Amino acid sequence: MKNTILVVGSVALDSVDTIHGSTKRALGGSAVHFSLSASQFTPVKMVGVVGQDFPEKYRGYLKRRNISLEGMEVLPGKTFHWVGRYDRDYKNAETIATHLNVFEQFKPKLNEDHKRCGVLFLANIDPDLQRSVLDQMGEPRLVACDTMNYWISLKKPSLLKLLKKVDMLFVNEEEARQLTGEYNLIKAARLIMKMGPRGIVVKRGDAGAMLFFKDNVLSVPAHPIEKVVDPTGAGDTFAGGFMGYLAAAPDWKNFDVIRRAMSYGTVMSSFAVEDFSTKRVGTVSKPQICSRFNKYVDNLHIR
Amino acid sequence: MKNTILVVGSVALDSVDTIHGSTKRALGGSAVHFSLSASQFTPVKMVGVVGQDFPEKYRGYLKRRNISLEGMEVLPGKTFHWVGRYDRDYKNAETIATHLNVFEQFKPKLNEDHKRCGVLFLANIDPDLQRSVLDQMGEPRLVACDTMNYWISLKKPSLLKLLKKVDMLFVNEEEARQLTGEYNLIKAARLIMKMGPRGIVVKRGDAGAMLFFKDNVLSVPAHPIEKVVDPTGAGDTFAGGFMGYLAAAPDWKNFDVIRRAMSYGTVMSSFAVEDFSTKRVGTVSKPQICSRFNKYVDNLHIR
Numbered sequence: 001m002k003n004t005i006l007v008v009g010s011v012a013l014d015s016v017d018t019i020h021g022s023t024k025r026a027l028g029g030s031a032v033h034f035s036l037s038a039s040q041f042t043p044v045k046m047v048g049v050v051g052q053d054f055p056e057k058y059r060g061y062l063k064r065r066n067i068s069l070e071g072m073e074v075l076p077g078k079t080f081h082w083v084g085r086y087d088r089d090y091k092n093a094e095t096i097a098t099h100l101n102v103f104e105q106f107k108p109k110l111n112e113d114h115k116r117c118g119v120l121f122l123a124n125i126d127p128d129l130q131r132s133v134l135d136q137m138g139e140p141r142l143v144a145c146d147t148m149n150y151w152i153s154l155k156k157p158s159l160l161k162l163l164k165k166v167d168m169l170f171v172n173e174e175e176a177r178q179l180t181g182e183y184n185l186i187k188a189a190r191l192i193m194k195m196g197p198r199g200i201v202v203k204r205g206d207a208g209a210m211l212f213f214k215d216n217v218l219s220v221p222a223h224p225i226e227k228v229v230d231p232t233g234a235g236d237t238f239a240g241g242f243m244g245y246l247a248a249a250p251d252w253k254n255f256d257v258i259r260r261a262m263s264y265g266t267v268m269s270s271f272a273v274e275d276f277s278t279k280r281v282g283t284v285s286k287p288q289i290c291s292r293f294n295k296y297v298d299n300l301h302i303r
Numbered sequence: 304m305k306n307t308i309l310v311v312g313s314v315a316l317d318s319v320d321t322i323h324g325s326t327k328r329a330l331g332g333s334a335v336h337f338s339l340s341a342s343q344f345t346p347v348k349m350v351g352v353v354g355q356d357f358p359e360k361y362r363g364y365l366k367r368r369n370i371s372l373e374g375m376e377v378l379p380g381k382t383f384h385w386v387g388r389y390d391r392d393y394k395n396a397e398t399i400a401t402h403l404n405v406f407e408q409f410k411p412k413l414n415e416d417h418k419r420c421g422v423l424f425l426a427n428i429d430p431d432l433q434r435s436v437l438d439q440m441g442e443p444r445l446v447a448c449d450t451m452n453y454w455i456s457l458k459k460p461s462l463l464k465l466l467k468k469v470d471m472l473f474v475n476e477e478e479a480r481q482l483t484g485e486y487n488l489i490k491a492a493r494l495i496m497k498m499g500p501r502g503i504v505v506k507r508g509d510a511g512a513m514l515f516f517k518d519n520v521l522s523v524p525a526h527p528i529e530k531v532v533d534p535t536g537a538g539d540t541f542a543g544g545f546m547g548y549l550a551a552a553p554d555w556k557n558f559d560v561i562r563r564a565m566s567y568g569t570v571m572s573s574f575a576v577e578d579f580s581t582k583r584v585g586t587v588s589k590p591q592i593c594s595r596f597n598k599y600v601d602n603l604h605i606r
Contacts, residue, residue: 088486183391186529207510208524218602219524221511226489259605299521300603302562 002118002141004043005247007031008108008133009123009146009236011048011072012080014277017096019088020229026277027058029080030123030146033233035067036281037240037268038121040289042247045114047071047133051078051102061282071114075102090231090273091205110136119247122166123236124148127159134165142252144168144243146236152178163196170201170239185210186217199258201242201265203235211262216255220262223270223296230276234269237281241268267292305421305444307346308550310334311411311436312426312449312539314351314375315383317580320399322391323532329580330361332383333426333449336536338370339584340543340571341424343592345550348417350374350436354381354405364585374417378405393534394508413439422550425469426539427451430462437468445555447471447546449539455481467499473542475506488513489520502561504545504568506538514565519558523565526573526599533579537572540584544571570595 009031015024031048038044045068052074062069080103083096108129115138122130122145130145137143143166151159152175159179163169169192177183180191189200189212199213206228208221242265246252249261267289271280312334318327334351341347348371355377365372383406386399411432418441425433425448433448440446446469454462455478466472472495480486483494492503492515502516509531511524545568549555552564570592574583 184529184531186527204510207507208522210527217527219511219527220603221522221524224489224513224520224522226487228487256606259602263605297605299562300523300605302566302600302603303559 001113001116003247004045004117005038005119005121005243006045006047006110006114006117006137006140007034007038007121007123008047008130009034009121009125010080010103011046011050011054012082012103013054014232015081015083016230016232016276017085018090018230019086020227021276023230023276025081027061028082028233028277030125030233030236032062032278033236033272033281034121034123034240034243035062036065036278037237037272038244038247039065039067040268040284040286041241041244041264042119044068044244045071045117047108047110047114049073049075049102049106052076054079061278065282068113070111071108073109075105077102079103084232086231090228093232108133118142119243120144121239121243122146122162123239124151127151127155127162131158131162134162142167142243142246144170144239146170146239147175149175149178160195163192166197168199168201169197170203170235172203172205172235176200176202186212189217201239201262203238205231205234209238209262209266211258213255213258218259218262220266220300223266223292225270225273228273231273233278234272237272238265238269241265263293263297264289267296304416304419306550307348307420308341308422308424308546309348309350309413309417309420309440309443310337310341310424310426311350311433312337312424312428313383313406314349314353314357315385315406316357317535318384318386319533319535319579320388321393321533322389323530324579326533326579328384330364331385331536331580333428333536333539335365335581336539336575336584337424337426337543337546338365339368339581340540340575341547341550342368342370343571343587343589344544344547344567345422347371347547348374348420350411350413350417352376352378352405352409354378357382364581368585371416373414374411376412378408380405382406387535389534393531396535411436421445422546423447424542424546425449425465426542427454430454430458430465434461434465437465445470445549447473447542449473449542450478452478452481463498466495469500471502471504472500473504473506473538475508475538479503479505489515492520504542504565506541508534508537512541512565512569514561516558516561521562521565523569523603526569526595528573528576531576534576536581537575540575541568541572544568566596566600567592570599
């Protein structure tokens with residue numbers, strides 16, 4: 001179970017409207033986007049909650065990707081439903097409605113298999129819940145978490161307690177600044193490291209991503225995409241590719257391994273935005289991933 | 304003169320206010336930033352105009368960098384003076400005052416040496432003036448130009464005539480979109496290529512830069528800088544490093560050469576923002592440039 005990732009986060013139905021079309025109650029949620037991406041590299045077990053309306057076809061879709069759903073609890077009521085809209089520039093999602101539904105009662109409970117997973121990814125949920133999951137775990141060799149502006153504002157003390165115990169933190173630029181009060185990302189990352197994590201990934205959308213690990217700073221570009229259809233879940237897909245590759249690697253603390261993980265994260269998220277919901281990442285093949293990875297890495301190999 | 308760059312553009316005095324301090328009537332202008340950067344790689348001749356107040360020390364500063372100032376005309380009156388301010392995020396310069404002064408009478412006149420330069424860079428000035436310069440030239444083997452939103456709005460027909468005759472265009476994201484009406488940068492670049500240029504560099508500030516050349520697309524990250532002091536002229540400094548490297552190379556159309564040029568542009572602009580005005584780029588040494596270039600390229604060489 002050394003290479004198996006346990007992911008705890010949201011499972012959702014997303015209704016999204018964009019200039020390229022729209023989707024109704026499509027498969028979404030941070031744990032889902034993460035899992036579909038990570039399962040391309042390593043076994044994944046998912047812990048989440050859905051309502052009785054959660055379509056059986058989505059369950060099959062995830063299982064076919066070898067994602068263990070034993071931890072996906074079904075509660076009376078409806079599944080988390082997000083309704084959103086993107087403008088032409090795809091910079092910010094406009095939330096039209098958030099129906100938390102059964103997600104409001106989410107109390108992650110791990111079984112014995114979950115507890116023995118070597119790698120843990122705490123997707124963006126209440127930091128108190130993230131800590132309760134960590135407390136239930138055995139001794140994972142790699143723990144990473146995501147968070148958001150809402151928790152930084154409302155539950156900072158709880159988040160800071162969590163950060164003491166995680167190896168890697170995923171944030172976007174604004175979250176890094178909000179967490180530290182420092183505008184410059186290099187300085188902000190250094191301050192976050194003092195809070196606990198030894199590695200920080202700053203997701204920057206179409207500006208790529210930055211990695212801070214010990215004394216190393218790495219900035220990588222996004223893979224240019226000609227037709228962005230739906231960026232929902234791109235950040236979780238990035239984290240899935242990154243963590244999936246790290247989980248499968250013999251030594252995740254090796255900087256060469258981490259740089260490749262950044263590239264796989266980039267490549268997986270570039271697939272994510274090409275179609276609605278999980279359509280592209282759920283069906284992309286290993287050779288397609290390898291081919292885009294090689295093209296991306298070759299292009300950046302400046303001779 | 305095959306490798307000599309002729310640059311035509313503004314010479315200015317800049318008064319800039321930032322969170323890290325301010326500067327009064329410091330050396331600036333597109334031709335100046337470009338020249339100081341390009342002259343690290345190849346001989347540069349500058350064509351511009353200044354007033355009688357232009358400080359002798361700035362003239363000496365440029366000459367010591369082997370920039371030929373024979374084309375720097377002195378007119379009765381004052382030098383172009385820009386007064387601006389940057390916020391903490393350094394995203395947009397706020398213009399407080401623009402005193403064009405003698406720059407309003409700028410009518411670039413080339414001497415015989417200028418006309419024989421192998422490479423021409425038309426910095427951001429009125430496209431009618433850019434065309435008049437091109438008409439005076441012999442047969443340069445590489446012509447590049449910059450422009451801005453103002454000319455795209457006010458003089459688009461003239462700009463389009465110019466674009467038919469240039470090899471490379473430098474724009475930022477908004478300019479690429481404004482010029483084509485297309486939001487996606489890959490699609491926008493393809494439309495611009497139909498207007499004439501076979502290469503397009505899209506400058507994206509701290510998100511790096513993108514290059515489109517024939518069928519190739521390359522996105523490179525910015526070199527992360529811990530303390531951004533003054534971004535004025537960073538785009539022209541990028542163009543200077545890029546064009547300087549291309550001018551000195553045996554075959555500028557080779558994609559490997561162009562990729563290195565993108566990296567040198569990135570590295571030069573990373574120096575530019577580290578201090579006010581031209582202080583850093585005007586004093587940086589060859590070994591410092593090489594060291595940062597090697598670090599940048601090594602970091603992106605994902606093994």
